[in-house]
Amino acid sequence: MRLVILGGGESGVGTAILGKKKGYEVFVSDFGKIKGNYKEILLLNGISWEEEKHTEELILNAAVVMKSPGIPDKSPIVKKLQERGIPVISEIEFAAPFTKAIIIGITGSNGKTTTTMLTHHLLKSAGLNVGLGGNIGKSFAWQIADNKYDSYVLELSSFQLDGIINFKPHIAIITNISPDHLDRYEYKYENYIDSKFRLTMNQTEDDYLIYDADDEAISNWFKTHTTKAKLIPFSLTKIFSEGAYIKNNKMEIKISQEEFTMDTDHIALEGKHNMKNAMAATSVAKLMQIRKATIRESLSNFQGVEHRLEKVLKIQNVQYINDSKATNVNATFFALDSMNTPTVWIVGGVDKGNDYNELMSLVREKVKAIICLGVDNKKIIDVFGNVVDMMIEVSTMNDAVQMAQRLTEKGDSVLLSPACASFDLFENYEDRGNQFKQAVKNL
Incomplete structure (x- = not known):
């Protein structure tokens, strides 16, 4: 039985190891680069792989294909597999x-x-x-x-x-x-x-x-x-x-x-x-x-989850909070709802079709200034431009945190709760949260 795995990340390599153990002939194909540590594991386990391409003759002969969650259903190789009736399933x-x-x-x-x-x-x-x-x-x-x-x-x-x-x-x-x-x-x-x-x-x-x-x-x-x-x-x-x-x-x-x-x-x-x-x-x-x-x-x-309303530090009686995991409006709604001090809000990133109006009443009530940290902030500025006294655009996390410090007074909070994905300026939400924490520690 030939098992082809699309994506050489955590779920792909894990599936490859289980597949090999259960007697499948396993091949891993990643359209991007495979990280060094995962390559080593594939080599150690004698699993063949390719990167930066999908070779059709090595993929379309599969009995079953495991697709990593990051690969969209509309990608050309997935469509070809579906046309041939080859089952495309997830790791679980x-x-x-x-x-x-x-x-x-x-x-x-x-x-x-x-x-x-x-x-x-x-x-x-x-x-x-x-x-x-x-x-x-x-x-x-x-x-x-x-x-x-x-x-x-x-x-x-x-x-x-x-x-x-x-x-x-x-x-x-x-x-x-x-x-x-x-x-x-x-x-x-x-x-x-x-x-x-x-x-x-x-x-x-x-x-x-x-x-x-x-x-x-x-x-x-x-x-x-x-x-x-x-x-x-x-x-x-x-x-x-x-x-x-x-x-x-x-x-x-x-x-x-x-x-x-x-x-x-x-x-x-x-x-x-x-x-x-x-x-x-x-x-x-x-x-x-x-x-x-x-x-x-x-x-x-219970200690809670990193990057989810995580209290980082209190500096000059201002609380800095890392909520980088808030990658949609609903998550940011919870974050703003839980704030009970005047808040400088750092927001922005890759918008997944957000409706920011859902946050309007909370922003009016709790937010004193907005710092936009994203490549394209037009939508955020259009919605909240007339609602808060201060609206600033920055392109690095250090600038965002330093600007936030200038805009705060004793008793305020600084909240990173982006309501967006992070891929315009960061590797992922963890990278974004870690950069925030480091920038706060550098103040």
């Missing part, structure tokens, strides 16, 4: 049949990384033998090749879900849905929503779907679609006989006749959106029968 679809572990799959436009990390933290703290993968950390396929975990917590993007056929998590979470990546979905929001709900399409009556009952897109989907999975909703405003909710500053979770309560003041994560992430993760912990005392302790000591 390829890898899942090779493990008997319990799979917890988490998707959503925002909050999925925090929810994934928190869920993993809850299960690991309880002593479970649990892996963390998908969109973060080590490749899921690679872990299956190397390790014997009893369960996996996977963060799954819509691109990974587009490439599944039979993949089925035992527990699925949809944190929320807001317009994102619409450039990959013909600019149709409903296509993106359907993509997220692929997470539950193969679930049975023995499986669970945990979801945000306050989310409009999710509620609308349920009006015209169904899933066989048992439903566990969570909400900040509604109360359920089966599900998770907040009542009198307490998080309450009721699942199969069992109850769990905890004061929200004792939960380490701050902000309304994080209460939802905590409810989703705790629902998993309850389904996995983790002791209440362990859950309480884990929720109170």
Whole structure:
């Protein structure tokens, strides 16, 4: 069986290693350059590869093709494979049949990384033998090749879900849905929503779907679609006989006749959106029968996620906050909503079809100055130019941070929450966040 892998990054190399171990004839093809450390691993494992091209005669003879999530469906080589009826799947679809572990799959436009990390933290703290993968950390396929975990917590993007056929998590979470990546979905929001709900399409009556009952897109989907999975909703405003909710500053979770309560003041994560992430993760912990005392302790000591509302430093009584992971408007909405001091907001990057008007009321209320850090800032300037007293364009992170320092007074905050992708000026959102942190330390 010939397995061809498009993309020689983390998921591609992980799939190659698992494929080789399972007896496939493996070939890796990357249209860009393959990083040195990945090349070494491919060579060590005797896996053939090519870079900076896709050689059709070496690809179109595949029995199955694993496509890395970054490669769009409309790329010419993918179209040719589809025309020939060769299955093009994602890493999780390829890898899942090779493990008997319990799979917890988490998707959503925002909050999925925090929810994934928190869920993993809850299960690991309880002593479970649990892996963390998908969109973060080590490749899921690679872990299956190397390790014997009893369960996996996977963060799954819509691109990974587009490439599944039979993949089925035992527990699925949809944190929320807001317009994102619409450039990959013909600019149709409903296509993106359907993509997220692929997470539950193969679930049975023995499986669970945990979801945000306050989310409009999710509620609308349920009006015209169904899933066989048992439903566990969570909400900040509604109360359920089966599900998770907040009542009198307490998080309450009721699942199969069992109850769990905890004061929200004792939960380490701050902000309304994080209460939802905590409810989703705790629902998993309850389904996995983790002791209440362990859950309480884990929720109170969780450190949060790097580049997500990460407090960097306080300088001259000004708090600098790194929210580089906010790559869409909805994520930035949560960030601005959680600010309770006058804020200098650093925003901008590659716009994925953003509607900035959704932020208007928060900007009016909380933002004293805007620093645009992007190659093309026209849309941001058009929307907010008359709303804030000060609007400045810069092209480097150092300039952004130094300018922010000049515009702040004691008691203010500086928030990097770009609402955009980072690829115009940075390698990725981590690079952007790390440059911000370094620039703040250099002040």
